[in-house]
Amino acid sequence: MTETPELPPVLRPHVPLTAYYDDEAGRQRFVRRIFDETAADYDRVENVLAFGTGRWYRGQALQRAGLRPGARMLDVGIGTGLVAREALKIIGSAGRLTGVDPSPGMMGEVGLPGVELLAGRAEALPCADASRDFVSMGYALRHLSDLAAAFAEFHRVLEPGGRLLVLEITRPQGRAATLLLKTYMRAIVPTIARLVARRSQTSHLWRYYWDTIEACIPPERVTAALVAAGFAQVERHVELGIFSEYHAVKPA
Numbered sequence: 001m002t003e004t005p006e007l008p009p010v011l012r013p014h015v016p017l018t019a020y021y022d023d024e025a026g027r028q029r030f031v032r033r034i035f036d037e038t039a040a041d042y043d044r045v046e047n048v049l050a051f052g053t054g055r056w057y058r059g060q061a062l063q064r065a066g067l068r069p070g071a072r073m074l075d076v077g078i079g080t081g082l083v084a085r086e087a088l089k090i091i092g093s094a095g096r097l098t099g100v101d102p103s104p105g106m107m108g109e110v111g112l113p114g115v116e117l118l119a120g121r122a123e124a125l126p127c128a129d130a131s132r133d134f135v136s137m138g139y140a141l142r143h144l145s146d147l148a149a150a151f152a153e154f155h156r157v158l159e160p161g162g163r164l165l166v167l168e169i170t171r172p173q174g175r176a177a178t179l180l181l182k183t184y185m186r187a188i189v190p191t192i193a194r195l196v197a198r199r200s201q202t203s204h205l206w207r208y209y210w211d212t213i214e215a216c217i218p219p220e221r222v223t224a225a226l227v228a229a230g231f232a233q234v235e236r237h238v239e240l241g242i243f244s245e246y247h248a249v250k251p252a
Contacts, residue, residue: 036105077140185210
């Protein structure tokens with residue numbers, strides 16, 4: 001009789017945020033709803049908050065992670081396509097890009113010809129084993145249900161030697177820096193969002209963003225989870241003290 005392999009324990013990215021939802025099922029409903037409702041505003045607000053540098057940074061991060069022309073890439077949590085747009089410039093016409101997201105509203109804003117869009121979650125990707133040579137996830141780690149399951153899925157769909165890039169905003173070290181970022185994200189950003197957004201829930205989304213950043217597990221637990229999922233050459237590159245790039249490779 002074949003024994004069923006033991007599944008790793010669930011690894012939540014942060015504690016439940018009861019100001020927004022009551023349980024895990026409620027969290028999934030809340031995240032899906034708020035992204036669907038604010039999708040039309042997302043790119044506009046993000047561009048203002050990043051002072052127009054977001055495109056350049058994403059392109060640089062993809063190159064640092066080893067994305068090359070002709071890659072077969074999977075962008076998990078594609079959202080409105082902010083990472084995918086920069087990836088297409090690198091992989092070119094010989095490449096192939098697939099985006100996965102649970103939010104129809106966000107994917108409805110992608111508008112990138114030739115990009116395959118699939119409804120799905122990081123914890124159960126609708127992709128075949130060893131079918132991609134590059135997997136990315138941009139600023140969606142905090143919105144997952146289980147990092148262990150998601151990282152196992154990333155490992156499964158990558159071919160041997162394939163590369164992974166996970167982008168995330170990380171709470172800075174030091175009380176002063178944390179207070180400064182918290183003030184920006186919980187007070188200034190929602191105010192800006194109310195001024196430039198067209199959807200009433202947009203400012204609420206950006207307040208939720210900070211709360212997930214503040215509650216998120218530390219970077220060392222993220223890197224440990226990547227190692228536990230079977231990845232090698234796991235490292236974290238940091239820009240401006242808050243932008244984390246997790247790089248990893250599936251062993252050949």
